[in-house]
Amino acid sequence: MTRIYLIACGGTIEKVYSEQTGTVQNLDTKIDRYFRLLRLPDTQIETTHLMNKDSLDMTNEDRAQVLEVVRVKLTDPAPVVITHGTDTMVETGMVIKNNLPNLTVPIVMTGAMTPLGFEASDGLQNLTESLLAARILQPGVWVAMHNQVFPIDRVRKDRELARFVWR
Amino acid sequence: MTRIYLIACGGTIEKVYSEQTGTVQNLDTKIDRYFRLLRLPDTQIETTHLMNKDSLDMTNEDRAQVLEVVRVKLTDPAPVVITHGTDTMVETGMVIKNNLPNLTVPIVMTGAMTPLGFEASDGLQNLTESLLAARILQPGVWVAMHNQVFPIDRVRKDRELARFVWR
Amino acid sequence: MTRIYLIACGGTIEKVYSEQTGTVQNLDTKIDRYFRLLRLPDTQIETTHLMNKDSLDMTNEDRAQVLEVVRVKLTDPAPVVITHGTDTMVETGMVIKNNLPNLTVPIVMTGAMTPLGFEASDGLQNLTESLLAARILQPGVWVAMHNQVFPIDRVRKDRELARFVWR
Amino acid sequence: MTRIYLIACGGTIEKVYSEQTGTVQNLDTKIDRYFRLLRLPDTQIETTHLMNKDSLDMTNEDRAQVLEVVRVKLTDPAPVVITHGTDTMVETGMVIKNNLPNLTVPIVMTGAMTPLGFEASDGLQNLTESLLAARILQPGVWVAMHNQVFPIDRVRKDRELARFVWR
Numbered sequence: 001m002t003r004i005y006l007i008a009c010g011g012t013i014e015k016v017y018s019e020q021t022g023t024v025q026n027l028d029t030k031i032d033r034y035f036r037l038l039r040l041p042d043t044q045i046e047t048t049h050l051m052n053k054d055s056l057d058m059t060n061e062d063r064a065q066v067l068e069v070v071r072v073k074l075t076d077p078a079p080v081v082i083t084h085g086t087d088t089m090v091e092t093g094m095v096i097k098n099n100l101p102n103l104t105v106p107i108v109m110t111g112a113m114t115p116l117g118f119e120a121s122d123g124l125q126n127l128t129e130s131l132l133a134a135r136i137l138q139p140g141v142w143v144a145m146h147n148q149v150f151p152i153d154r155v156r157k158d159r160e161l162a163r164f165v166w167r
Numbered sequence: 168m169t170r171i172y173l174i175a176c177g178g179t180i181e182k183v184y185s186e187q188t189g190t191v192q193n194l195d196t197k198i199d200r201y202f203r204l205l206r207l208p209d210t211q212i213e214t215t216h217l218m219n220k221d222s223l224d225m226t227n228e229d230r231a232q233v234l235e236v237v238r239v240k241l242t243d244p245a246p247v248v249i250t251h252g253t254d255t256m257v258e259t260g261m262v263i264k265n266n267l268p269n270l271t272v273p274i275v276m277t278g279a280m281t282p283l284g285f286e287a288s289d290g291l292q293n294l295t296e297s298l299l300a301a302r303i304l305q306p307g308v309w310v311a312m313h314n315q316v317f318p319i320d321r322v323r324k325d326r327e328l329a330r331f332v333w334r
Numbered sequence: 335m336t337r338i339y340l341i342a343c344g345g346t347i348e349k350v351y352s353e354q355t356g357t358v359q360n361l362d363t364k365i366d367r368y369f370r371l372l373r374l375p376d377t378q379i380e381t382t383h384l385m386n387k388d389s390l391d392m393t394n395e396d397r398a399q400v401l402e403v404v405r406v407k408l409t410d411p412a413p414v415v416i417t418h419g420t421d422t423m424v425e426t427g428m429v430i431k432n433n434l435p436n437l438t439v440p441i442v443m444t445g446a447m448t449p450l451g452f453e454a455s456d457g458l459q460n461l462t463e464s465l466l467a468a469r470i471l472q473p474g475v476w477v478a479m480h481n482q483v484f485p486i487d488r489v490r491k492d493r494e495l496a497r498f499v500w501r
Numbered sequence: 502m503t504r505i506y507l508i509a510c511g512g513t514i515e516k517v518y519s520e521q522t523g524t525v526q527n528l529d530t531k532i533d534r535y536f537r538l539l540r541l542p543d544t545q546i547e548t549t550h551l552m553n554k555d556s557l558d559m560t561n562e563d564r565a566q567v568l569e570v571v572r573v574k575l576t577d578p579a580p581v582v583i584t585h586g587t588d589t590m591v592e593t594g595m596v597i598k599n600n601l602p603n604l605t606v607p608i609v610m611t612g613a614m615t616p617l618g619f620e621a622s623d624g625l626q627n628l629t630e631s632l633l634a635a636r637i638l639q640p641g642v643w644v645a646m647h648n649q650v651f652p653i654d655r656v657r658k659d660r661e662l663a664r665f666v667w668r
Contacts (some may be wrong), residue, residue: 015581015607017191019280020330022221024184024191039647040665099250113540117286121547122540128629136637146296146540147632162186163542206447206480208497224345280373280496291371295462303470313373314465330375351525353614353663356555358518358525386521447520451620496520 002045003078004134006031007069009062009092011085013112013123024115026052031083034116034124037131043131048073055085055092055111063095070096070107079134080107083127086157086164091141093152097141104135108144109152113162122146168211170245171301173198174236176229176259177219178252180279180290191282193219198250201283201291210298215240222252222259222278230262237263237274246301247274250294252333253324256310261318271282273304276319280329287294289313335378336343337412337466340365341403343396343426344386345419347446347457358449360386365417368450368458377465379474382407389426389445404430404441413468414441416460417461420491420498423477427486440471442478443486447496456480504579504641505635507532508570510593511553512586514624515612522606525616527553532584535617535625544632549574556586556593556612571597571608580635581608584628587658589667590644594653598642607619607638609645610653614663623647 010026017024029049048071070080090149093109110130116123126145133144141152146163156167177193184191196216217236227236251259260276277297291310296327300311308319313330341434344360351358363383364396384403417453418426427443444464450457460479467478475486511527518525524631525543530550563612592607594610600650617624627646634645642653647664
């Protein structure tokens with residue numbers, strides 16, 4: 001069994017529709033329900049539900065907390081997947097890269113443009129890709145989405161195209 | 168082939184998630200895509216995309232317009248299904264009932280608490296039910312949702328329970 | 335709460351794909367998993383998993399058993415839905431009709447052309463329709479599928495069209 | 502845009518349910534419908550529908566044909582994904598490996614235990630994984646399924662476990 005740490009930070013990928021308010025918000029985590037749709041016979045996912053925030057609302061303290069959790073996990077190294085809002089995903093990834101220069105495992109960030117379980121969602125695709133990327137990429141901090149993999153310092157979100165692109 | 172008139176007025180059942188704004192709105196109609204998921208070998212649906220409004224935004228003029236379309240359709244009578252926001256569905260239904268006292272076909276109103284295509288949506292269930300109700304109910308104005316059928320003057324929405332109940 | 339008796343007899347609607355054999359068979363019941371996808375706030379379903387047979391394999395003894403279960407249920411009357419293979423659905427329904435002449439509730443038979451949960455399945459549509467039909471039809475024995483309702487003595491399966499038609 | 506060659510050979514991943522026979526067979530290709538469920542903004546898939554066979558029915562001639570198509574594609578090199586029945590996937594992969602010793606791109610074989618679009622199918626997961634693997638693996642012949650990647654000469658199917666394992 002290969003272990004993968006999964007750190008859930010919220011973002012669109014985990015947003016849910018509220019029937020009471022008619023809005024889409026980060027209320028409950030739902031990522032575990034979707035992992036169960038995947039076949040992972042040789043993968044043991046250890047999930048940390050760290051926070052459930054729209055990434056536009058994440059503060060420097062929040063990013064420090066993500067960094068701290070990653071640091072603690074890496075005392076017993078295994079690949080890490082971080083689910084995160086797309087708007088500031090790169091910002092959080094750069095904090096990790098700048099503070100953890102000697103990584104021995106890949107740290108893969110992913111998210112979604114449309115919440116898991118909504119029609120045309122890219123969430124399960126991105127989860128699937130990030131889990132595979134965590135297994136086969138070199139050490140470093142990466143973004144994996146939409147059949148693409150980017151080093152964290154070479155990527156930016158293109159809001160109009162609703163995807164990540166090289167920079 | 169049995170004809171059914173379908174008049175689409177918007178409401179939650181037709182809301183879509185916008186990746187640009189992260190909100191759920193009545194932007195495009197999508198009801199036809201979902202009808203295609205049903206098997207209707209003996210049913211010919213004639214859809215009128217009348218408006219695409221959150222029913223809290225519907226005005227008296229909007230309701231007069233719905234009434235007028237129903238009236239025109241009934242010159243060549245066939246059962247009618249009206250998809251509509253749930254918040255003022257009963258109000259619109261009462262306008263129809265009060266203005267069309269001698270119905271010879273059923274008029275079935277339906278909608279959804281969660282948009283079609285979102286996880287745990289009741290939209291396709293309600294569409295399925297309203298189409299069957301249109302075939303077998305007596306003439307009159309009805310609400311069909313969640314395996315229940317109510318005469319329009321006996322029903323109210325319970326917001327807390329997120330469903331319709333007797334009144 | 336309205337009670338509905340559900341008697342599950344197998345048929346295509348409950349068939350599952352076996353990864354070991356690569357075939358589609360009546361192995362386990364799965365109808366309950368699909369009921370949970372419907373919103374039934376005012377409906378209490380009491381399920382009897384009677385048998386799990388391809389209806390081509392059903393014997394006279396099997397049909398006698400279905401009749402007996404229906405008879406017992408009707409000592410405390412409530413509408414009945416029977417899920418059944420389509421090939422001999424009408425045969426079983428006629429046994430019920432001929433032996434229970436004074437029904438006070440509707441008995442609605444349904445099934446599917448493609449198993450529940452397979453792409454393009456009509457299973458959930460037919461379940462949804464049969465549950466609504468059970469609520470609003472007159473006493474009698476009926477087939478409800480594909481937005482149509484037939485009295486049991488007026489219907490036959492058209493294998494080529496993969497649906498039920500009038501006879 | 503990154504090009505990926507997709508060579509479809511059939512197997513369980515492409516099987517469909519036939520309502521006429523009640524069996525699951527390789528009748529039509531359906532892989533394109535499922536690619537459309539993925540977001541591939543930077544990927545151009547060039548699909549070759551080579552054959553549509555249960556891999557237990559594949560002959561030496563069939564394997565020679567797969568090899569030939571791969572050889573032709575590699576005159577203009579780009580990563581290759583081959584969808585294939587799981588029972589003889591390794592056999593076909595070994596033919597490719599033994600005959601194409603100086604690969605400059607990865608050739609990724611995948612398939613499924615349950616057909617695309619059936620409940621609990623692993624098909625879309627495996628497609629997603631193989632497309633990502635095609636982008637980031639080293640040159641060579643690989644199997645990608647269930648969040649695992651194997652070199653073709655180190656893998657075998659375990660029928661009882663319904664998955665691939667190291668050998």
